[in-house]
Amino acid sequence: MDTENLLTIGAFAARTRLSAKALRLYDRLGLLTPAYVDDVSGYRYYRADQSERARLVALLRRLDMPLARIAEIVELEEEQEGERAADEVAAYWAAVEERLARQRALVDYLRARLSGRSSEVYGKFEIETVDVPEQWVLTQRRHVLADELPLWIGASLGRLEEAARECGGVAGAPFVAYHSEVSLESDGPAEACVPVADGAAARAWAAGQGRAWEIRACREPARRLVYTRISKAQVANPQIHAVFEAVEAWIAREGLEVAGPCREVYFADWDAAGPEDLVCDVAFPVR
Structure with missing residues (x-):
């Protein structure tokens, strides 16, 4: 040539x-x-x-x-296909920014923990209370480790929200309750919950179709929740533990008593949210 x-x-x-x-x-x-x-x-x-x-x-x-x-x-x-190529670059960089935001939150948590300045981390969170009325929920409980948790939460809440269509529709923000610690070594269990509008329909659905998925219908009593609101980047292990600890510390200072499993309440569209968008309440029932 x-x-x-x-x-x-x-x-x-x-x-x-x-x-x-x-x-x-x-x-x-x-x-x-x-x-x-x-x-x-x-x-x-x-x-x-x-x-x-x-x-x-x-x-x-x-x-x-x-x-x-x-x-x-x-x-x-x-x-x-320049537009598609540009969209691929944008999608890649959005994922990078989300990962960096999670890592930044983790760095803040680790610095505070290692330097003995956890109280400074606690002070960053605005703690509030809210009264939640009695409600019926569809629930699914699993023993799950921390690295499996995000995938399971998405799948379980999606399944429960689909089932809720047969029970009068979703009637409140989905949440996940932790009956024991979930970490890389401890597997909970965790319980995904979706409030529904029709309790009778929920009981009937759970007794029939829901049995194959081990989905139950439960009446959630009225509760007072102490909570703080966090971003998508903060909803990750292990840094989210600092958030739970901050809420627990506030409860102790106020002389209140924890009255049930801690929970993460997902009030925003997770897929549409950016890493800095507020998406979740970390909450404890109290009395």
């Missing part, structure tokens, strides 16, 4: 500000295949118009994007 109009790997590296090592890696992964490879010498040659793809790969790598995802975006861009 005539290589006169092609660029050597060194010249192409200089033009794209990528190292020859990076170009060889992108070749192996199929991200940026040379226009020609000499069978005898193994030298790689590139067309000048490949520089745009090379620069796009380099820019995406600066976001610490996995190479497999870069390949998908580059292919979309070359197929003139």
